Amino acid sequence: MATDDLMTRALEALGDDGPVSVEAIHDLADLADLPETMTIAEVADLLDISPHTLRYYERAGLVEVARDGHGHRVYDAGAVRRLVFLTRMRLSGMPMRDLQHYIALVDAGGHTVPERLDVLVEHRDTLRRRIRELTLSLTAVEYKIATYGGSTGADEPLPGL
Amino acid sequence: MATDDLMTRALEALGDDGPVSVEAIHDLADLADLPETMTIAEVADLLDISPHTLRYYERAGLVEVARDGHGHRVYDAGAVRRLVFLTRMRLSGMPMRDLQHYIALVDAGGHTVPERLDVLVEHRDTLRRRIRELTLSLTAVEYKIATYGGSTGADEPLPGL
DNA sequence: CTATGCCTTCGAGCGCGCTCGAACGCAAAT
DNA sequence: ATTTGCGTTCGAGCGCGCTCGAAGGCATAG
Numbered sequence: 001m002a003t004d005d006l007m008t009r010a011l012e013a014l015g016d017d018g019p020v021s022v023e024a025i026h027d028l029a030d031l032a033d034l035p036e037t038m039t040i041a042e043v044a045d046l047l048d049i050s051p052h053t054l055r056y057y058e059r060a061g062l063v064e065v066a067r068d069g070h071g072h073r074v075y076d077a078g079a080v081r082r083l084v085f086l087t088r089m090r091l092s093g094m095p096m097r098d099l100q101h102y103i104a105l106v107d108a109g110g111h112t113v114p115e116r117l118d119v120l121v122e123h124r125d126t127l128r129r130r131i132r133e134l135t136l137s138l139t140a141v142e143y144k145i146a147t148y149g150g151s152t153g154a155d156e157p158l159p160g161l
Numbered sequence: 162m163a164t165d166d167l168m169t170r171a172l173e174a175l176g177d178d179g180p181v182s183v184e185a186i187h188d189l190a191d192l193a194d195l196p197e198t199m200t201i202a203e204v205a206d207l208l209d210i211s212p213h214t215l216r217y218y219e220r221a222g223l224v225e226v227a228r229d230g231h232g233h234r235v236y237d238a239g240a241v242r243r244l245v246f247l248t249r250m251r252l253s254g255m256p257m258r259d260l261q262h263y264i265a266l267v268d269a270g271g272h273t274v275p276e277r278l279d280v281l282v283e284h285r286d287t288l289r290r291r292i293r294e295l296t297l298s299l300t301a302v303e304y305k306i307a308t309y310g311g312s313t314g315a316d317e318p319l320p321g322l
Numbered sequence: 323c324t325a326t327g328c329c330t331t332c333g334a335g336c337g338c339g340c341t342c343g344a345a346c347g348c349a350a351a352t
Numbered sequence: 353a354t355t356t357g358c359g360t361t362c363g364a365g366c367g368c369g370c371t372c373g374a375a376g377g378c379a380t381a382g
Contacts, residue, residue, distance in 0.1 A: 052341055070348060072359055092298030096339070113309070120306050127299040131292060137253030138288040145281050148274070213371055231378060233329055257369070330377070347360070
């Protein structure tokens with residue numbers, strides 16, 4: 001497992017065509033059959049990040065992880081689920097700062113739900129903006145490829161793009 | 162001009178609906194009516210980047226800029242067009258490294274056109290992947306907002322997303 | 323005459339998100 | 353008995369893309 005990263009597997013699961021459907025999302029990385037506990041190496045492999053990064057996230061206060069008799073980390077299913085969430089948010093571009101804020105809200109209790117939703121909604125809007133930006137850039141690059149004149153500007157219909 | 166950045170203006174030009182069309186792109190920041198020369202402050206304002214960054218790009222070998230009698234930079238239309246291209250590529254996520262490579266190819270002459278196209282095609286593919294990634298993340302975040310249970314995982318249909 | 327304001331060069335510093343090295347512990351394998 | 357392999361902590365270092373500070377030049381305004 002986890003030869004490819006989560007995102008790659010997710011994209012493969014979706015296929016190359018059609019709109020992204022909630023149904024397709026449902027099939028992704030189902031967190032139902034997680035082992036009760038995992039080692040750092042197993043979690044690292046699952047999430048396709050390094051043990052170093054996992055320790056870093058813990059240091060950053062994003063997740064608490066118990067230790068066994070040897071002082072080795074023992075990730076329970078809850079920690080793993082949280083880390084799946086965290087890595088997905090990181091992959092989608094949410095800064096560590098915001099993630100720390102969000103997690104602090106989660107750990108603060110149920111009364112922070114509205115504020116958590118604010119964070120998510122803001123991130124959603126950021127994603128929408130970014131997707132539109134990249135789509136525009138993509139169109140521009142495709143245009144430049146199609147009409148390539150070789151300069152970085154000059155007398156093309158869409159100079160420089 | 163340039164109270165908003167290039168990308169913001171571009172997105173406004175496109176409007177909020179429908180597919181991105183080449184026709185719409187044509188209306189963006191037409192480089193036809195550029196002044197013959199510009200100062201660093203004018204270029205910085207046009208591109209919505211700082212003079213510091215412009216000097217940095219020059220140091221990085223991305224563009225050559227002449228000086229006037231006082232040693233001040235004088236950006237000619239060619240330099241400005243190149244900088245428009247460069248900032249657009251930067252905004253779309255192309256690393257400095259790749260941009261330096263691309264510019265080296267441009268400056269090396271017409272025989273590098275195939276290799277330049279390789280760079281562009283690779284960037285196009287990167288953009289496509291990234292857009293798909295972000296679209297998936299967006300769907301996931303929208304789903305989490307819609308079904309919000311408050312945890313970062315647990316017993317939701319789409320736990321952790 | 324001196325401020326102000328924008329420019330110059332040079333090199334250093336910063337914020338982000340890791341990434342790594344050192345020094346060590348424990349346990350199973352040879 | 354030692355090697356191998358995986359884990360630990362701590363703090364430092366890195367790659368990227370800027371961003372800034374210092375020290376100074378020149379020109380216009382008051």
